[in-house]
Amino acid sequence: MSKQRYERPVIKKLETGMPNKFGTRTEYQPMTNIDGVPVTKLMKEYGSPLFVISEKIIRSTIQKAKKAFRTRYPRVQFAWSYKTNYLNSICSIFHQEGSWAEVVSGFEYDKAISLGVDGKKIIFNGPEKSEEDLTKAIKNDSLIHIDHLDELYTISELAEKFKARPRVAIRVNMDTGVYPIWDRFGFNYENGQAWDAINKIMHSEWMELVGLHCHIGTFMLAPSAYGVAASKLAELALSVEQKFKHKIKYIDMGGGFASKNTLKGAYLPGSDTNPTFDDFAEAISSALLNSNFKHENLPLLILETGRALIDEAGYLLGSVISNKRSSTGRRNTILDIGVNILFTAFWYDHKITPAQEFTNYSEDTCIYGPLCMNIDVIRESASLPLLNKNDHVVIHHVGAYNMTQWMQFIALRPNVVLIDMDGKPHVIRLRETVDNMNSMEKVPAHLKKFNM
Amino acid sequence: MKKPTLNIAVTGLNAIDSPGPGVSVIRALREAASFNTRIIGLSYESLEPGIYMHDLVDRTYSIPYPTAGIDLLFERLQYIQEKEKLDVIIPNFDAELYPFIKLEHNLKTMGIHMFLPTLHQFEERNKVNLNDFGKKYGIKVPKSKVIYDLSTVHSLPSEFSFPMIVKGKFYDASIAYSIEQVKSYFNKISAKWGLPVIIQEFIHGTEFNVTGLGDGTGKTIAAVPMRKQYITDKGKAWGGISISDEKMLDMTRKFLRNTKWRGGFELELMKNKDGELYLLEINPRLPAWIYLAVGVGQNIPEVLVNLAMGHTVKPFTEYAVGKMFVRYSWDMIVDREEFEQISMYGEL
Amino acid sequence: MKLKKNVAVSESGLLFNPVTGESFSVNPIGVEILNFLREEKTDEQISEAILGKYNAEKQAFENDYQDFIGVLSHNNLIESHEETNA
Numbered sequence: 001m002s003k004q005r006y007e008r009p010v011i012k013k014l015e016t017g018m019p020n021k022f023g024t025r026t027e028y029q030p031m032t033n034i035d036g037v038p039v040t041k042l043m044k045e046y047g048s049p050l051f052v053i054s055e056k057i058i059r060s061t062i063q064k065a066k067k068a069f070r071t072r073y074p075r076v077q078f079a080w081s082y083k084t085n086y087l088n089s090i091c092s093i094f095h096q097e098g099s100w101a102e103v104v105s106g107f108e109y110d111k112a113i114s115l116g117v118d119g120k121k122i123i124f125n126g127p128e129k130s131e132e133d134l135t136k137a138i139k140n141d142s143l144i145h146i147d148h149l150d151e152l153y154t155i156s157e158l159a160e161k162f163k164a165r166p167r168v169a170i171r172v173n174m175d176t177g178v179y180p181i182w183d184r185f186g187f188n189y190e191n192g193q194a195w196d197a198i199n200k201i202m203h204s205e206w207m208e209l210v211g212l213h214c215h216i217g218t219f220m221l222a223p224s225a226y227g228v229a230a231s232k233l234a235e236l237a238l239s240v241e242q243k244f245k246h247k248i249k250y251i252d253m254g255g256g257f258a259s260k261n262t263l264k265g266a267y268l269p270g271s272d273t274n275p276t277f278d279d280f281a282e283a284i285s286s287a288l289l290n291s292n293f294k295h296e297n298l299p300l301l302i303l304e305t306g307r308a309l310i311d312e313a314g315y316l317l318g319s320v321i322s323n324k325r326s327s328t329g330r331r332n333t334i335l336d337i338g339v340n341i342l343f344t345a346f347w348y349d350h351k352i353t354p355a356q357e358f359t360n361y362s363e364d365t366c367i368y369g370p371l372c373m374n375i376d377v378i379r380e381s382a383s384l385p386l387l388n389k390n391d392h393v394v395i396h397h398v399g400a401y402n403m404t405q406w407m408q409f410i411a412l413r414p415n416v417v418l419i420d421m422d423g424k425p426h427v428i429r430l431r432e433t434v435d436n437m438n439s440m441e442k443v444p445a446h447l448k449k450f451n452m
Numbered sequence: 453m454k455k456p457t458l459n460i461a462v463t464g465l466n467a468i469d470s471p472g473p474g475v476s477v478i479r480a481l482r483e484a485a486s487f488n489t490r491i492i493g494l495s496y497e498s499l500e501p502g503i504y505m506h507d508l509v510d511r512t513y514s515i516p517y518p519t520a521g522i523d524l525l526f527e528r529l530q531y532i533q534e535k536e537k538l539d540v541i542i543p544n545f546d547a548e549l550y551p552f553i554k555l556e557h558n559l560k561t562m563g564i565h566m567f568l569p570t571l572h573q574f575e576e577r578n579k580v581n582l583n584d585f586g587k588k589y590g591i592k593v594p595k596s597k598v599i600y601d602l603s604t605v606h607s608l609p610s611e612f613s614f615p616m617i618v619k620g621k622f623y624d625a626s627i628a629y630s631i632e633q634v635k636s637y638f639n640k641i642s643a644k645w646g647l648p649v650i651i652q653e654f655i656h657g658t659e660f661n662v663t664g665l666g667d668g669t670g671k672t673i674a675a676v677p678m679r680k681q682y683i684t685d686k687g688k689a690w691g692g693i694s695i696s697d698e699k700m701l702d703m704t705r706k707f708l709r710n711t712k713w714r715g716g717f718e719l720e721l722m723k724n725k726d727g728e729l730y731l732l733e734i735n736p737r738l739p740a741w742i743y744l745a746v747g748v749g750q751n752i753p754e755v756l757v758n759l760a761m762g763h764t765v766k767p768f769t770e771y772a773v774g775k776m777f778v779r780y781s782w783d784m785i786v787d788r789e790e791f792e793q794i795s796m797y798g799e800l
Numbered sequence: 801m802k803l804k805k806n807v808a809v810s811e812s813g814l815l816f817n818p819v820t821g822e823s824f825s826v827n828p829i830g831v832e833i834l835n836f837l838r839e840e841k842t843d844e845q846i847s848e849a850i851l852g853k854y855n856a857e858k859q860a861f862e863n864d865y866q867d868f869i870g871v872l873s874h875n876n877l878i879e880s881h882e883e884t885n886a
Contacts, residue, residue: 007828
């Protein structure tokens with residue numbers, strides 16, 4: 001007779017005011033496979049921890065987003081925000097789905113070009129663009145979004161030098177009723193900086209003002225703020241049209257849409273409460289359609305949302321290293337997943353589920369990563385089933401920012417696997433090796449030997 | 453004509469010193485003239501007194517906390533529905549309304565009716581949006597400000613004078629007399645109910661409440677104002693008296709007319725020494741003192757159920773003025789086996 | 801190791817300590833162990849019984865077992881030595 005699955009013995013006090021087991025079953029539902037591929041198989045083949053990205057979810061998410069906007073507004077273009085996840089395979093999926101590239105550094109710009117993106121379909125944002133970067137962007141006829149006056153003057157000088165007329169937009173910051181106001185990027189709307197920059201561009205023969213751009217915040221939970229922002233940009237565009245008889249070709253609403261993650265400090269889970277693409281699309285489209293644009297002059301609407309398009313497609317698989325008890329009797333569980341690869345653990349209560357079946361007994365657990373650093377906490381408190389050493393867990397909604405903000409700290413970064421539309425896994429980024437890391441270092445001759 | 457028997461599920465069985473409305477709602481339903489009831493309690497914790505009141509509650513099921521997410525709640529309700537064939541659910545907690553509103557359509561297809569505010573109404577009346585709400589509907593509200601982090605606390609004295617009220621998104625309110633107290637309440641409240649925390653101007657005066665029912669078209673179906681006579685240290689009325697104040701009824705009718713409120717509600721009002729009326733808060737559900745409304749002639753829970761079932765109802769126009777409620781506590785004797793049943797199996 | 805005399809464990813896994821009035825919830829494998837303790841089985845016998853029935857490594861189970869016993873004695877559910885000897 002085969003033996004039963006072992007679960008460690010557990011006893012917990014029933015306290016008044018404490019939720020009983022029906023109260024906190026939240027994270028019990030095990031996730032045993034991703035897009036049909038067993039989690040155990042993935043980890044056996046590709047190691048632990050392991051990032052897994054679902055191509056199916058990426059494609060269905062971008063299609064849902066496009067549909068939400070296109071059913072409400074006639075001209076819509078998405079641009080993939082490279083900084084959110086710039087693994088080449090991920091960018092290519094978005095480009096296959098028709099997204100342009102939105103980059104914020106020379107490095108990201110070069111990445112887009114090397115992937116084969118047409119220079120005309122690259123939007124170049126951000127406060128730091130070197131002369132070299134700007135020269136490339138001007139020669140490729142990319143869309144340059146100006147962040148400050150110094151950049152405006154540099155572009156003007158370069159354009160004159162190359163006898164070119166680059167297509168530019170300005171980034172506008174504004175009060176949308178949401179705080180804090182992101183006023184460090186771009187030109188302010190309320191105090192007239194933006195209008196001033198527009199006038200400088202319009203009076204220069206070396207630049208063509210094609211668009212207006214804003215990016216009002218991150219993980220925004222209020223679609224109405226986008227409505228306010230879109231109205232203000234529409235007003236600016238109409239002022240330009242009136243004063244210079246010049247039509248603004250596009251309005252770029254940036255990104256910042258919240259994903260389904262739950263922010264620390266939120267009471268209800270983000271998957272229940274966070275706005276949908278339809279909510280954001282409704283706010284933005286109504287604001288633009290209700291402004292005074294003539295129907296045939298409606299500008300192209302560009303969206304650079306990153307997080308909301310990729311977060312749900314990413315999973316991080318890991319294993320239990322040990323269970324301990326703290327001095328106060330609290331259960332601690334150590335995973336092989338640290339904050340060095342799960343940066344977002346600092347601001348989300350990531351959903352964590354076991355990767356195998358369990359009974360409905362649970363324990364409140366503090367989940368630590370493997371780093372020898374006090375800050376390495378994945379969840380301060382999670383109600384999880386009785387995990388044993390070597391059991392597997394799945395951390396959800398990790399597709400955004402983790403594979404760009406991760407760091408090689410204490411441990412090496414793991415494999416990233418993409419599961420394609422047919423359920424076939426592909427390694428899209430190899431795990432790092434000691435040789436990889438050492439190959440970038442140079443040791444002066446006098447430090448090459450030591451006797452201890 | 454034979455009265456129909458409705459299976460009605462009710463939450464908020466925590467008839468404790470800061471009581472949920474469930475038990476009062478059930479008493480009202482038991483006295484309904486238009487139907488008989490089988491009452492299903494829905495509980496979150498094993499010591500909610502209503503679970504053990506077998507003359508009022510026929511059977512109780514544990515349900516997951518709102519923090520567990522809508523999917524789990526729905527799953528649990530499907531299980532309960534299989535066993536109990538519910539006709540109506542009356543949710544009684546602010547924090548659970550969001551998931552129940554989101555589930556309204558799904559539950560309807562399972563044959564479960566509710567009569568809740570729309571998501572838009574629910575969001576709009578949120579304390580966080582009270583300033584805008586007052587402006588939009590021409591109702592006087594105290595000045596308030598929403599804060600997300602402690603660093604903004606220091607600028608408060610330039611906008612508000614002490615004392616000021618520190619409020620949680622769903623529950624809890626404390627009066628702060630210094631910045632230090634604001635900070636300490638901010639931390640306590642945000643740890644329990646999340647962000648943001650609301651800072652509100654303190655209005656000196658007398659507190660009144662109005663409970664009532666809107667039919668979703670702007671009509672006033674019921675409205676009963678009450679003055680709190682004794683307030684516990686948790687700020688709850690332990691005794692109150694029905695009053696006749698046209699100004700309060702006017703404000704209530706205006707609120708219903710302008711918002712087209714759907715469902716039960718409680719308005720928290722403050723009357724200052726000049727007789728000016730401020731709307732402090734709109735609770736999107738029936739209050740714990742709802743049985744007073746029944747006692748003065750308006751069985752609001754009964755009418756709410758009839759509205760949920762899609763019947764046309766006649767608005768109440770009268771109630772007895774000067775009737776009081778005096779709350780009392782009552783020690784029930786409970787077998788440990790019953791506590792075990794609800795704790796271990798989630799059903800009793 | 802011995803469970804305190806009047807501690808009651810029901811089939812549902814509810815443990816009630818009549819001396820302190822505290823209630824606890826215990827999972828099925830925990831109930832099995834409590835019953836072994838009541839029967840005054842030794843640690844070795846318990847380990848053998850559990851490992852014979854469940855798919856667990858000896859070392860892993862023994863760690864969990866010690867942890868479980870730790871929680872029991874933390875909550876005064878185990879007879880202390882003085883009491884046992886008396």
